[in-house]
Amino acid sequence: MQHVPDHVVATAQAPPRLLQELRETLQRLRLGGPFYVLLWLLAGVAADLWLRAPVAFSLITFGFVALTVVRFRVHGLAEGTQEDDVRGRLDFIWLLLLVNAGLWGAASAWLLAIAPEESARTVAAISSYAFATAFAHNFPMRLRHAFGAVVLIYLPTLAALIASGARYELIGVSALYLLYVSLALRRSHAEYLQRLDLEDELRQQRDLFEQQSRRDGLTGLANRRRFSSALEDWSVQARSNGTPLSLLILDLDHFKAINDQHGHARGDACLRAFASRLQEAFAGNGELVARLGGEEFGVLLRETSLNEAFTHAEAFRAGLAADPLDTGDGIGLALRVSIGVAAFEPGVHHDADALYHAADTALYEAKASGRNTVRQVAAID
Secondary structure (H helix, E strand, O other): OOOOOOOHHHHEOOOOOHHHHHHHHHHHHHHHHHHHHHHHHHHHHOOOHHOOOOOHHHHHHHHHHHHHHHHHHHHHOOOOOOOHHHHHHHHHHHHHHHHHHHHHHHHHHHHHHHHOOOHHHHHHHHHHHHHHHHHHHHHHOOOOHHHHHHHHHHHHHHHHHOOOOOOHHHHHHHHHHHHHHHHHHHHHHHHHHHHHHHHHHHHHHHHHHHHHOOOOOOOOOOOOHHHHHHHHHHHHHHHHEEEEEEEEEEOOOOHHHHHHHHHHHHHHHHHHHHHHHHHHHHHOOOEEEEEEEOEEEEEEEEEEOHHHHHHHHHHHHHHHHHHEEEEEOOOOEEOOOEEEEEEOOOOOOHHHHHHHHHHHHHHHHHHHOOOOEEEEOOOOO
């Protein structure tokens, strides 16, 4: 098994689903914070906690305020797309949510234990139900984490109701509602996963369409759209970096005669075989091979001077002339090609259109001089 260096693993890009989970979690993170503060203050005022237990009430209030501030400030954690970083951010966010849930559960249970006021008890109990429901519907991304938050909010409140001698009807309804929230959470989680699966499928279809839109359907080479985009981008890079860029435009000689004599099916097989030969000849990190249309092809050569490009083109032309193409029927097909070569060198300013025009001019000269030949033209300012 091939060893993967640690630094490669550490810098792996996060999967799209993980990035989406981070975005959605952050979007919903801000919603609940202020409500914890407001409902706690409302329950505390109703129970006169600021008079009955001012220190504890103040500390709990400070805790909710601090957590709310962190929930707002943590939104900047959306930056970065490395997988380890994204997982670390999500773990921190869920720790924050669980701490928030645990603080509410403990504070609510404490209030129910010391406050006889019915209004305060009602606010505390209903708020616990509301926060548990909110978790079930707003944070279904991680089922176990969300269920843990529901338990931290709900069970202390339910235990305090039982300990304070609440009516059995209220306790029974509260227990049944916990069951409902748990089932709702499972359903929300399943729907969340189904939505992610659908979005993954749509993303794959979009990527496939994008790939197909930049590939020639017959030969599998890059098409003219991909070629034109690369020519523009690589020309800009060549000017900026001061490195040479060369362009070959190839046109099969007398290709119409092949279609007329052997049929279009044989002609298509010929184009596929030629594309394969061209791809093999110019395979490398600094090359792009494309079918520009019909029997015309293009090759971009980065960091390749005009003389080097001419040498490569002549070697390919001579090799093609000496070795007939295998079109899959066991009968070799002799083929000839005319090639125009152009380049601009470091320190000379050209744009993509000038480079293409120069190569096209060289191709025209090759055709005019009898075909089956290579001509070169240096791109002109």
